[in-house]
Amino acid sequence: MLPAYISHDDCTKHEMGTQHPECPERIGAVRDQLLVTGLLNFMETFDAPLATEEQLARAHDLTYIHRLALQTPSEGYVHVDPDTQMNPYTYRAALRAAGAAVMATDLVLSENAKVAFCNIRPPGHHAEHNAAGGFCFFNNVAVAIRHALDIYGLKRVALIDFDVHHGNGSEDILCNDPRVLMCSSFEKNIYPFSGDIPKGPNMINIGLPARVGGKEFRLAIEQHWLPALEDFKPEMIFISAGFDGHREDDMGNLGLIESDFAWVTQQIVAVAKRHAHGRIVSCLEGGYVMSPLARSVAAHVRVLIGAD
Numbered sequence: 001m002l003p004a005y006i007s008h009d010d011c012t013k014h015e016m017g018t019q020h021p022e023c024p025e026r027i028g029a030v031r032d033q034l035l036v037t038g039l040l041n042f043m044e045t046f047d048a049p050l051a052t053e054e055q056l057a058r059a060h061d062l063t064y065i066h067r068l069a070l071q072t073p074s075e076g077y078v079h080v081d082p083d084t085q086m087n088p089y090t091y092r093a094a095l096r097a098a099g100a101a102v103m104a105t106d107l108v109l110s111e112n113a114k115v116a117f118c119n120i121r122p123p124g125h126h127a128e129h130n131a132a133g134g135f136c137f138f139n140n141v142a143v144a145i146r147h148a149l150d151i152y153g154l155k156r157v158a159l160i161d162f163d164v165h166h167g168n169g170s171e172d173i174l175c176n177d178p179r180v181l182m183c184s185s186f187e188k189n190i191y192p193f194s195g196d197i198p199k200g201p202n203m204i205n206i207g208l209p210a211r212v213g214g215k216e217f218r219l220a221i222e223q224h225w226l227p228a229l230e231d232f233k234p235e236m237i238f239i240s241a242g243f244d245g246h247r248e249d250d251m252g253n254l255g256l257i258e259s260d261f262a263w264v265t266q267q268i269v270a271v272a273k274r275h276a277h278g279r280i281v282s283c284l285e286g287g288y289v290m291s292p293l294a295r296s297v298a299a300h301v302r303v304l305i306g307a308d
Contacts, residue, residue, distance in 0.1 A: 003305040004113035005040060006100040007031065008048040011121045014093035016077065016085040021251065021288040022121065022135040030119045030284065033294035034301060042307050044113065048100035048120065050092070051143060055102050058146035059139050059173050061130040068094075068137060080132040094122055094137040097283075101144035101238075104281040108236070109152050117241075117301050118283040125167035125240045125285050126192060134165065134192060140283050141238045142173040148236055149179050158183065158234035158276075160225070160268055162261070163242020163285045164252030166195030166205070170240065175200030181232040183225040185217065187245065187252045204228045210253040214260040217245075221264060226271070233275040237268055243287030243296035251288050258292075258299040265303040280304065 012024040034040045056065050069091055071078050077085040097120040104116035124141060126134025141159060148154050159174065159182045161167040166186040171194075174180045181202050186195055188207040195205045206220045243261060245254035272280050282304055287293035301307075 001111065001114055002044040003042065004046055004104060004107045004116035005034070005043040005119065006046045006048050006104055006116060007119040008096040008100065010089065010093050010096045011048075013089035014122055015087055016135075022123070024121070025290060026121055026287065026293060027119055029290040029294040030297045033298045037298050037302075039298060039301050039305065039307060042305055043117075046103060046107070048096045048118070049103055050095040051098035051102055051138070055143055055147060056098060056138055058150055059129070059142040060127075064130040068132065080137075081134075084133055084135050090122070090137065096120065097122055097124060098138040098140045098143045101140040101281065101283050102147050104283075105144045105148050108279045108281055109148065114278055115280045115304055116282070117304060118281070120284055123242075123285040124283065125161060125163060125170045125242070126165070127169040128172040133169070136169060139169045139173055141240050142170050144281060144283070145174065145180060145238055154235045155179060156181070156232055156234050158229060158232060158237045159240065160237060161185070161240035161242070161285070162245070162264055163240055164245035164249075164254055165191055165242070165286060166207070167240055168192045168194045171195070171199050171203055175203055178202060181228060181234065183228065185220065187254050190252060208254060211255050213255045214257060217254065217256060217260055218263060221267060226267060229271045234271070236276050236279045236281075237272050239268060239280065239282035240285045241282045241297070241300055242285035243293050243300075246287070246289070246292040246296055248292040249287060249289045251286065258296050261296045262299040262303050265300050269303060
């Protein structure tokens with residue numbers, strides 16, 4: 001039973017202009033790094049399916065889903081917020097991204113993969129129940145979490161989000177759901193300018209000051225996330241894996257490096273082994289400078305699949 005790697009070429013067809021940081025090259029940079037480091041040799045590769053409307057509707061309003069489909073342009077771009085645009089291929093790419101997360105959930109819970117990593121875009125954690133934004137259209141991890149809860153009947157699922165930006169969309173969808181514990185770390189006072197006041201008792205939000213570095217990042221996780229996860233005892237863990245907190249990525253200023261992403265992954269894997277039979281699904285979120293993104297994903301995946 002090999003770890004799963006899930007992606008699709010459709011994820012490279014969505015683009016928002018030549019200067020936009022959330023670019024198609026992200027997929028290739030990650031894939032190529034996993035290939036040259038040999039990590040893909042330890043994984044089984046799958047093509048992501050299209051998420052169904054029924055799957056999406058567990059996390060999103062049906063009216064919103066239909067509205068997004070109708071906004072798809074036949075050519076050029078349509079803005080859904082000042083930083084987020086659709087081209088003719090965006091809707092299908094978003095369906096693939098959400099579909100990858102659902103497929104990963106199915107593979108792990110059916111014991112056809114021990115863990116799964118989804119190399120997908122557009123990202124998802126800023127997509128709310130009825131709104132796109134922050135480069136996101138469908139909330140990939142939230143769709144997958146609701147799939148695990150509603151289809152497989154899991155009672156306790158954890159979401160870990162270490163992107164430099166707060167996962168406001170995931171919080172919007174999952175707050176006050178007692179079946180979910182969301183642990184989020186993010187840089188304070190940057191987009192989406194939220195997270196300081198949690199929306200529900202099932203939210204463990206850690207806002208960090210700029211340039212805090214790996215030592216304080218790790219300490220905050222040890223003090224806040226790990227005790228909450230031990231108490232919650234999740235049956236499965238999902239990761240919104242954002243790497244824009246890297247010190248070489250100018251989308252944030254946390255000052256993290258590859259070893260910090262490896263370390264936080266080690267903590268997650270340890271919790272999963274104690275409480276969740278090792279079951280983890282990780283989905284790519286942020287990370288916009290190709291070299292640190294690729295290196296950080298490789299550090300994350302190496303620990304995730306047990307190749308470290």
